[in-house]
Amino acid sequence: MSTAPRLLVVGSVAIDWIITPRAERPEAVGGSATFFSVAASQLAPVRLVGVVGHDFPQATIADLRARGVDMDGLEIVPDGLTFRWKGRYHDNMNARDTLETQLNVFANFDPKLPASYRDSEYLFLANIQPDLQLQVLEQVARPRLVGLDTMNLWIDIAKPSLLKVLGRVDALLINEEEAMQLTGEHNLVKAARGIQRIGPKSVVVKRGEYGALLFHGEDVFSAPALPLEEVVDPTGAGDVFAGGFMGWIARCDSPHGDDLRTAMIYGSTLASFCVQGFSYDGLAELDASRIRARFDAFARLTDFRRAELR
Amino acid sequence: MSTAPRLLVVGSVAIDWIITPRAERPEAVGGSATFFSVAASQLAPVRLVGVVGHDFPQATIADLRARGVDMDGLEIVPDGLTFRWKGRYHDNMNARDTLETQLNVFANFDPKLPASYRDSEYLFLANIQPDLQLQVLEQVARPRLVGLDTMNLWIDIAKPSLLKVLGRVDALLINEEEAMQLTGEHNLVKAARGIQRIGPKSVVVKRGEYGALLFHGEDVFSAPALPLEEVVDPTGAGDVFAGGFMGWIARCDSPHGDDLRTAMIYGSTLASFCVQGFSYDGLAELDASRIRARFDAFARLTDFRRAELR
Numbered sequence: 068m069s070t071a072p073r074l075l076v077v078g079s080v081a082i083d084w085i086i087t088p089r090a091e092r093p094e095a096v097g098g099s100a101t102f103f104s105v106a107a108s109q110l111a112p113v114r115l116v117g118v119v120g121h122d123f124p125q126a127t128i129a130d131l132r133a134r135g136v137d138m139d140g141l142e143i144v145p146d147g148l149t150f151r152w153k154g155r156y157h158d159n160m161n162a163r164d165t166l167e168t169q170l171n172v173f174a175n176f177d178p179k180l181p182a183s184y185r186d187s188e189y190l191f192l193a194n195i196q197p198d199l200q201l202q203v204l205e206q207v208a209r210p211r212l213v214g215l216d217t218m219n220l221w222i223d224i225a226k227p228s229l230l231k232v233l234g235r236v237d238a239l240l241i242n243e244e245e246a247m248q249l250t251g252e253h254n255l256v257k258a259a260r261g262i263q264r265i266g267p268k269s270v271v272v273k274r275g276e277y278g279a280l281l282f283h284g285e286d287v288f289s290a291p292a293l294p295l296e297e298v299v300d301p302t303g304a305g306d307v308f309a310g311g312f313m314g315w316i317a318r319c320d321s322p323h324g325d326d327l328r329t330a331m332i333y334g335s336t337l338a339s340f341c342v343q344g345f346s347y348d349g350l351a352e353l354d355a356s357r358i359r360a361r362f363d364a365f366a367r368l369t370d371f372r373r374a375e376l377r
Numbered sequence: 378m379s380t381a382p383r384l385l386v387v388g389s390v391a392i393d394w395i396i397t398p399r400a401e402r403p404e405a406v407g408g409s410a411t412f413f414s415v416a417a418s419q420l421a422p423v424r425l426v427g428v429v430g431h432d433f434p435q436a437t438i439a440d441l442r443a444r445g446v447d448m449d450g451l452e453i454v455p456d457g458l459t460f461r462w463k464g465r466y467h468d469n470m471n472a473r474d475t476l477e478t479q480l481n482v483f484a485n486f487d488p489k490l491p492a493s494y495r496d497s498e499y500l501f502l503a504n505i506q507p508d509l510q511l512q513v514l515e516q517v518a519r520p521r522l523v524g525l526d527t528m529n530l531w532i533d534i535a536k537p538s539l540l541k542v543l544g545r546v547d548a549l550l551i552n553e554e555e556a557m558q559l560t561g562e563h564n565l566v567k568a569a570r571g572i573q574r575i576g577p578k579s580v581v582v583k584r585g586e587y588g589a590l591l592f593h594g595e596d597v598f599s600a601p602a603l604p605l606e607e608v609v610d611p612t613g614a615g616d617v618f619a620g621g622f623m624g625w626i627a628r629c630d631s632p633h634g635d636d637l638r639t640a641m642i643y644g645s646t647l648a649s650f651c652v653q654g655f656s657y658d659g660l661a662e663l664d665a666s667r668i669r670a671r672f673d674a675f676a677r678l679t680d681f682r683r684a685e686l687r
Contacts, residue, residue, distance in 0.1 A: 255604060
């Protein structure tokens with residue numbers, strides 16, 4: 068690559084309080100933009116847009132910078148508190164209950180891009196209010212590929228805005244149930260096709276421990292999840308998946324259909340590390356060789372001999 | 378192959394009444410042994426052991442024979458009625474309610490193998506009471522590979538018998554929730570490892586629309602399900618999967634680890650046809666070329682470029 072690809076993410080930067088059947092971690096650094104950035108930065112430099120309060124750890128900001136995340140777009144509100152989320156996971160680690168949400172500085176988030184960010188070519192609008200997603204999108208001059216995540220809340224209370232921004236998006240990353248909710252379909256293929264008609268050519272359906280599906284034009288790709296004997300904390304896995312997915316796309320720079328398949332596996336690979344620790348601990352010590360070994364494990368996971376009927 | 382592999386299945390032969398959100402089919406031929414046989418017979422000749430009453434359609438018996446299913450082991454009770462099951466599927470087609478079960482001749486099923494069946498090399502004990510599974514197993518002289526399916530009912534009311542037969546089985550095919558129930562584990566990998574310690578070296582975890590996992594010794598393989606735009610009737614898909622899986626194993630005759638992976642894809646391939654029709658309609662018109670094309674679609678579904686980090 069002659070010049071580094073320019074990948075931008077906007078989303079939440081948070082402090083989580085995580086309770087699992089086995090352990091508890093208060094003051095865990097979280098947020099969609101944080102998880103995304105840590106993952107994507109393994110593959111391409113990232114620019115972050117978000118907001119925190121005075122209580123957000125300076126050490127984390129320094130750590131993200133050291134990982135190649137441009138933090139110039141992180142607004143620090145001196146008299147405010149960081150967005151906080153508290154949740155408890157069920158025994159099977161696949162379902163969770165939200166115990167508490169404090170929006171804090173996130174309630175008045177008004178994302179303004181530093182001038183240096185406006186030439187970003189790859190843009191990921193992580194899960195925030197759709198009008199804010201649109202506001203960020205409009206500040207980027209000529210994005211080559213725009214990805215977006217959303218959630219049931221926005222489908223419920225801000226669907227017109229969501230549909231508006233979706234009309235300008237290349238790839239939607241969405242949970243299975245939310246894909247159904249957005250389209251009113253009971254069948255996932257119909258839901259994905261319905262979303263493609265709204266705008267995004269690519270629809271990535273996240274299915275947690277069951278992996279993810281990519282619908283790209285007419286093409287369908289199934290990415291497995293790696294069966295793990297121990298899941299420490301699934302928080303952020305979807306955002307890490309998005310970071311790996313978009314990070315690989317940015318790294319390829321001129322992505323074609325088959326690159327999106329590989330991007331799905333990088334997303335899955337990084338997500339499999341994420342769930343093995345609290346916060347982004349599972350990603351903290353990664354290097355190219357560990358990522359390569361895990362990527363190869365994914366390749367082996369679905370590999371089979373093409374023995375055909377005669 | 379110099380001699381045809383000898384594959385035997387014991388299980389239910391039934392008449393179902395299926396209600397889906399879109400349609401209803403009373404008098405649909407069903408039963409685990411039926412679905413298994415129709416699928417497996419695409420790959421290898423099959424011998425069936427089961428019981429029906431006078432109400433079971435002669436035309437179906439003739440049809441199964443024409444497909445290469447040896448029906449000498451089907452007991453017909455002249456003054457009895459066939460096992461009947463009635464169920465209704467939910468909107469998403471993944472969950473269903475049992476509306477009615479009539480055991481009929483199945484209540485006194487006492488499986489006796491014709492002498493000609495005792496040399497069977499590949500044996501599938503479909504989902505019936507575990508003592509009956511054991512009774513069949515003991516009538517087969519020297520099976521090379523034994524597969525078994527079971528259900529929550531037997532884990533609840535006949536666990537000692539189930540554990541006994543499991544100790545003599547090579548491959549258990551089981552639903553995800555049932556694998557957890559059998560072992561008391563919340564984590565699927567731990568559940569599979571726990572089952573391997575009971576006996577079966579291979580554990581196939583069926584996950585419906587999410588595909589299936591194979592744990593074979595230390596190896597793990599993930600088989601996707603084909604995303605389908607329309608599912609007509611999922612009844613029998615698990616039995617058809619088992620038929621494809623065991624059928625391929627019997628066809629290979631001396632199966633190695635990698636053959637089991639291919640067997641998983643044949644199981645998935647045939648199951649994907651099964652759900653596209655009521656009863657075994659979706660399998661009725663298959664030939665090698667249609668199976669090959671669908672197998673190739675599965676290969677494409679998980680194929681990705683091994684682009685690695687440098």
